[in-house]
Amino acid sequence: MRQPASEGLAAEMRRLAEASSDASRALSRAQPRAKDEALRAAADAIGRRAKEILAASAEDVAAARAAGQSAAYLDRLALDPKRLDGIAAALREVAALPDPVGEVTATWRRPNGLSVKKVRIPLGVVLMVYEARPNVTVDAAALCVKSGNAAILRPGSDALRSSLALAAAFAEGLAAAGLPAASAQVVPTSDREATFELLQLDDLIDLAIPRGGPSLIRAVAERSRVPVVKHYQGVCHLFLDQSAPLQQAIDLALNGKVQRPAVCNALECLLVHREAAGRLLPAVGRALVDAGVELRSCPTSTTILARAGVPAVTAAPDDYGKEFSDLILAVRVVHDLDGALDHIARYGSLHTEAILTRDLASARRFEREVTASAVMVNASTRFNDGGELGLGAEIGISTTKLHAFGPMGLAELTTQKFVVEGDGQVRS
């Protein structure tokens, strides 16, 4: 009896993706003005439909609470009037960004007279698979439409009601601008298999972006035939080099760990040069502990912290390489820069790595030798963000080296084709 049901789902997902593919062709040719008008009209529609969106959100939250989800989870899931205003404002900001489609990124001539251009074009259809954050539904739809792509949006099932309500408002914006309704579709079922059916459709979907925790990322990567760009966790390190100034060490450690501990560019591990540990660790540790941070430290750092009266628990081996997403920080004293580079190569997650140093040679080696989507020299890990780096809005931060590494803005949602202009040239 299950076979027909599953075939029904597969057929349904294919129809949905076909509609996206058709919409993507219209979107790829849409005028910038039409796309921007759609986003602004969607922002207006969210304002008009606030009541029903918040009602849907309340149902999502009630169901998730009844299912025993944590307070932090419910907080990410919940919408309120202020958050809704933020979502609408983000739409208007994306509308105001330059259109990436048609941008000529390079042009040159060949000895035989051919003119060659590289021109940005949309990817086509983008499948976004994410967790229970309904704002992602609108952010991703806006970035996809602006970059000429059709979006298939697959929120965590706990956020389905609010996502569908937001998508209905977004559809009003599309309609107002004369763009196809299928330009942004929320998968209208919480059946887990729907995601896997979509991930088979490499003839219709050009890119899958899973954004979330390990199990989501792994499931998508294992079962997708569609190309995947992962937005995976950040296990971000700050290395305090021998010459690190104390006050900046405190500032960068606090900003990295305390400002928003649950985000992917938050700090998870502090590495300290052994020659600077006695000078830096007591005050840095004290500032962190005073801000409510639990330190999990190596034997050497535990000794130094204890001598200064700063509480710390001994780190377990798996505290290195862990994304705590909480006010917890691993601490380790390393022999030197090489020790820090080795630790990061072993435990880092290719997301964001930072050094604090006054030494030019250390800065240059760290810049060159660390593989991560963003390498920070004397700056907080928290700057690895599309807005902070100047890309405008972002759909997330890629930890896949292919296609886009780091924050993905509008340009990263496009590809480039070659356009060659001649006057009858043939190859000899």
Add this chain to the structure above:
Amino acid sequence: MRQPASEGLAAEMRRLAEASSDASRALSRAQPRAKDEALRAAADAIGRRAKEILAASAEDVAAARAAGQSAAYLDRLALDPKRLDGIAAALREVAALPDPVGEVTATWRRPNGLSVKKVRIPLGVVLMVYEARPNVTVDAAALCVKSGNAAILRPGSDALRSSLALAAAFAEGLAAAGLPAASAQVVPTSDREATFELLQLDDLIDLAIPRGGPSLIRAVAERSRVPVVKHYQGVCHLFLDQSAPLQQAIDLALNGKVQRPAVCNALECLLVHREAAGRLLPAVGRALVDAGVELRSCPTSTTILARAGVPAVTAAPDDYGKEFSDLILAVRVVHDLDGALDHIARYGSLHTEAILTRDLASARRFEREVTASAVMVNASTRFNDGGELGLGAEIGISTTKLHAFGPMGLAELTTQKFVVEGDGQVRS
């Protein structure tokens, strides 16, 4: 009894990929001079070892002939002294290209004083899966090493002996420059499962490039957890617009179809505007037939050709969208530019599409609306090639929109990381 064997293969492939991963770290830090020296020394070693390489190739060819492979297949497989010189010359050409690693592709400052750079870095480990063309072993190894990547090379089993012999010469070059032997490894078994084991290792391998026919591409895409950039077939069209000049129409059709009919940027289908069919088709068809081309034409074109005494057979429905890889060309009269665009959207393979026109509006619409890695206006499809477009050497032509679309040269074998330089900035 099969379980242990398979576990043995899996463990063996993991060890091989681990060695590649270790080598990739050394390569990513190698000086440009060392990499170039390795390639030049490898070219010398191929010259010195010519006798044993040609002996290995002769064994490959004898075995493939005994297995009943076609003459065209044996021709692609065979090495001779002239081809070996060509392989060595290609190594020296790659050595002479600029090093892509460390190139700063963009740099800007943020209002808070942060300097942001985008810097090219190697991808890491590249797995190349290809068919029985032993020259690809050396070409791919050279491009990977030059771009700081370790290469795992998986030739078709018929080319294994010659590929191993070439790899031994390449390894001499690596040793001469002090680079790790595992910088370029040929998978030393013809067991088909080895490929699939490698495609599971997304913790060690950063990119898989399958280059070949439909069954190879499909098998890799279906079973890979490693990101895949496909180098798939080219079903390339030339559209003769109403205003197409006759002599150029003949030139482009002949160059596209006849010069090298078996390559991916060869022409497979000629589309002709119905208002120009009577003027163009007789002479274009005659020139093609005189060059040995079999025409498979739609009813309208068959009538026009027959009236001019040009032989043609009626096209079967599946002659459209087919890569003939031979002196066969599908021909179709279309209503207008829209008819050509629809035909290409339906039957094209995203590879190369060309228009011949004098009309500005037609040229602009074709440029904008055709999705293909290269769009040619008044130029032969045969120009979609890394060398012809000015990228230097290429590892192949990507038909995947993600990461690199079109010819993949050295730059396309890298990714970019953000490097952010501050003086203690934190995020507010």
